[in-house]
Amino acid sequence: xxxxxxxxxxxxxxxxxxxxxxxxxxxxxxxxxxxxxxxxxxxxxxxxxxxxxxxxxxxxxxxxxxxxxxxxxxxxxxxxxxxxxxxxxxxxxxxxxxxxxxxxxxxxxxxxxxxxxxxxxxxxxxxxxxxxxxxxxxxxxxxxxxxxxxxxxxxxxxxxxxxxxxxxxxxxxxxxxxxxxxxxxxxxxxxxxxxxxxxxxxxxxxxxxxxxxxxxxxxxxxxxxxxxxxxxxxxxxxxxxxxxxx
Amino acid sequence: xxxxxxxxxxxxxxxxxxxxxxxxxxxxxxxxxxxxxxxxxxxxxxxxxxxxxxxxxxxxxxxxxxxxxxxxxxxxxxxxxxxxxxxxxxxxxxxxxxxxxxxxxxxxxxxxxxxxxxxxxxxxxxxxxxxxxxxxxxxxxxxxxxxxxxxxxxxxxxxxxxxxxxxxxxxxxxxxxxxxxxxxxxxxxxxxxxxxxxxxxxxxxxxxxxxxxxxxxxxxxxxxxxx
Numbered sequence: 073x074x075x076x077x078x079x080x081x082x083x084x085x086x087x088x089x090x091x092x093x094x095x096x097x098x099x100x101x102x103x104x105x106x107x108x109x110x111x112x113x114x115x116x117x118x119x120x121x122x123x124x125x126x127x128x129x130x131x132x133x134x135x136x137x138x139x140x141x142x143x144x145x146x147x148x149x150x151x152x153x154x155x156x157x158x159x160x161x162x163x164x165x166x167x168x169x170x171x172x173x174x175x176x177x178x179x180x181x182x183x184x185x186x187x188x189x190x191x192x193x194x195x196x197x198x199x200x201x202x203x204x205x206x207x208x209x210x211x212x213x214x215x216x217x218x219x220x221x222x223x224x225x226x227x228x229x230x231x232x233x234x235x236x237x238x239x240x241x242x243x244x245x246x247x248x249x250x251x252x253x254x255x256x257x258x259x260x261x262x263x264x265x266x267x268x269x270x271x272x273x274x275x276x277x278x279x280x281x282x283x284x285x286x287x288x289x290x291x292x293x294x295x296x297x298x299x300x301x302x303x304x305x306x307x308x309x310x311x312x313x314x315x316x317x318x
Numbered sequence: 319x320x321x322x323x324x325x326x327x328x329x330x331x332x333x334x335x336x337x338x339x340x341x342x343x344x345x346x347x348x349x350x351x352x353x354x355x356x357x358x359x360x361x362x363x364x365x366x367x368x369x370x371x372x373x374x375x376x377x378x379x380x381x382x383x384x385x386x387x388x389x390x391x392x393x394x395x396x397x398x399x400x401x402x403x404x405x406x407x408x409x410x411x412x413x414x415x416x417x418x419x420x421x422x423x424x425x426x427x428x429x430x431x432x433x434x435x436x437x438x439x440x441x442x443x444x445x446x447x448x449x450x451x452x453x454x455x456x457x458x459x460x461x462x463x464x465x466x467x468x469x470x471x472x473x474x475x476x477x478x479x480x481x482x483x484x485x486x487x488x489x490x491x492x493x494x495x496x497x498x499x500x501x502x503x504x505x506x507x508x509x510x511x512x513x514x515x516x517x518x519x520x521x522x523x524x525x526x527x528x529x530x531x532x533x534x535x536x537x538x539x540x541x542x543x544x545x
Contacts, residue, residue, distance in 0.1 A: 106422050110413045113446075174407025175422075181373060183398050317376055 099184075103192035110169075111200045117165060118200045121158040125205055129154050129212045140217045147216035148226065148277035155205050155230055156237060156266055162201045163241035164258055166193060167249045167312065176249075177316055186309035194242045194305065202234025222277045225286050229276040232293040233269045239297075239304035240265045246311035269296060325386060325400055325470050326350050327372070327502065332381035333526075334367050340526035341367055345381070347519050351470070354493065354503040354513050359521030365506040366406070368521070369475050372504065373403050400470045404477060408459035412448035416458045419447060425465045433464035436492070438485065453480045460485075463492055472496065474505040 111118065132150055133143060170176040170193075179189045209230050210223040218226070244262040248254030276289040326349060333343035341364030349355050359365050370376040372383065374394040385393035410419050416439055420430035434443055437457040447455055460477060462468065472493075478486050490512050493503050497515065505511065 102422070106411075106414070106418070109418070110411065113413050169412070172407070173411055174405055174409040175411050177375070177405060177407060178403070178409040178423075180375065181398055181401060181403055183395055313375075317370075 100188045100192055103189055104195060107192055107196035108199070111196050117162065118204070121162040121201050122204055122208065124161060125154050125158040126208065126212065128157075130215065132216065144217040144219060147213055147218040148222060148274045148281070150216060151209055151212055151218075151226065152230075152233075152270055152273045152277075155202075155209070155234060156270060158205060159201055159234055159237040159241060160259060160262060160266075162197070163238070163245050163262070164248075164254060166197055166242055166245040168245075171249045171315070176312060180313060180316055186312060187305045190242060190246070190305040190308045190312070191301070194238050194308075197242075198235045198238040202238055203231070205234055206230035218277075219281055221283075222281050225276045225280040225290075228290060229273045229293055232290065232297050233273040236269050236293070236297045236300045237266060239300040240269075242308040243304050243311060246308040246315060248315075249312070250315040269293065272296070325502065326384075327397075327471065327504070328382075328384040328387075329372075330382040330384070332368075332371070332379055332383065334364055334371055334376075334379045336364070336367050342521050342524035343526050345519070345521070345524045347517065349471075349502050349504055349517075351500040351502060352497050352515065354497055354505070354511075354516045356511050356513075356516055356518050357504065357506045357521065358508075358518055359506075363521040363525070365521060366475060369403075369405070369473055369504075369506065373401065373473055374398070397471070401473065402462060402469050402471065403473045404459050404462065405475045408456055410447050410455050410458045413446065415444050415446055416450075416461065417443040419458055420461060420465065423462055423465075425462075425467065429465050429467065430461070433461040434458075436464040436488070437461045438488075453482065453485070456480045457485065460489060463489070463496070468496070468501075470501050472501065472503045472505070474503065476507060477505055478507050478509050478511070 129150060132146075136142065136146065167176060170179070180186055182189070206227050209226050213223055213226055241258075241262050243265075244258045245254075247261060248258050251257065272289045272292045276286045276293065279286040279289055328348040330346050331343075332345040334341045345368070347355060357365050357368060367376065371379045374391060374397065377391060383390040383393075385397040388396070390397075410416075411422065414422065416434055417427065417430050420433060421427070425433065431443060434440065437460055439454060439457055439461065442450065442454065447458060450458070456479070460481075463472065477489060481489065486509070493513055497503060497513065503513070
């Protein structure tokens with residue numbers, strides 16, 4: 073980046089800061105800001121997974137029957153599975169737009185690693201899907217008669233878990249970005265990898281409902297998140313390079 | 319290691335294939351500061367594969383490529399610091415305005431405005447790129463060439479496609495200016511490009527005679543029966 077600043081030349085002191093900022097133009101936070109801007113401009117992409125999440129869960133009592141006890145028992149699992157599906161549905165578009173317009177190719181040519189670009193995209197994906205899902209979840213818990221002891225663990229486990237889901241899903245999205253209709257294949261690749269998150273996510277809520285401490289499950293979810301944020305962007309970056317080589 | 323000039327791209331005896339089909343072999347040329355290379359060839363001759371190899375996105379080639387005397391792939395990080403690549407896909411994000419697109423490539427606001435004016439997009443700075451026409455979208459990508467921070471090595475895949483006559487002329491003028499300042503341009507184009515010191519490399523001269531699968535089998539059988 074230093075060379076870039078030098079190549080720009082120095083046309084007087086006033087522009088220096090501006091120039092320095094420009095030299096850092098493709099840094100992590102610029103990527104993050106751009107991704108966030110793009111995400112906020114396509115609001116349908118944010119709202120649709122949430123609507124899906126809410127609608128399907130609202131249908132559950134209609135399908136299963138309105139018995140409050142049974143709904144309460146199923147609530148953690150239902151909410152978690154729906155959060156998983158909502159994340160999966162929104163994941164397909166993660167790299168697609170950038171692949172089609174060539175900006176993914178441009179990113180892959182940047183001197184800095186693709187890792188950070190992937191991390192920025194995933195962070196924004198989580199901000200616009202995982203975070204709202206987690207925030208909405210107590211309301212859905214209430215709808216499904218989840219005892220109030222489950223609200224806090226549900227929100228925390230979803231906050232940690234959906235971040236892992238976004239990261240893991242990015243690998244699948246990167247692998248299938250060059251395919252025209254990746255929908256089902258993406259699900260087949262990603263679903264098995266979601267399993268540990270699902271088990272410990274529902275486990276957290278279940279433990280709280282049964283009156284046990286749930287910090288162990290949260291610790292495992294946090295560990296999964298730590299591992300995923302270190303490894304998944306690497307794998308996704310590798311997969312992007314393969315997808316671009318077509 | 320014949321050339322240690324600051325910033326030179328040298329291709330020696332390069333052969334590329336795509337999906338097992340040989341495209342060209344024995345390709346050699348070098349790109350020195352202040353010079354330009356136009357790659358010619360029919361559709362499917364391997365122009366895009368050559369470009370993808372040169373930018374380091376495809377690594378199944380044989381032969382040598384040197385950047386500043388350092389062979390690929392260890393030269394790639396340094397090469398990419400001096401690289402400006404515009405491919406078939408323009409690299410323009412449809413959800414951003416032209417100004418934001420150039421900012422994404424690291425341009426300051428004032429530089430970006432000047433570059434957009436130079437490509438005839440004055441007044442369109444704040445229109446979303448998805449609302450621009452195909453030619454205008456192309457111009458947003460080409461505006462990167464008009465930024466003062468544009469790096470030395472330009473690799474452009476069909477930069478003249480979808481441009482009108484005026485656009486072609488102003489792009490040629492910009493490329494001449496870049497070459498005069500010691501830059502390098504490698505481009506593919508089916509149109510004649512009006513540049514001084516332009517070296518034309520026609521991939522047709524390096525084509526590998528196509529061996530079809532059946533002939534190949536026949537050869538094998540002959541070898542076998544000869545045993």
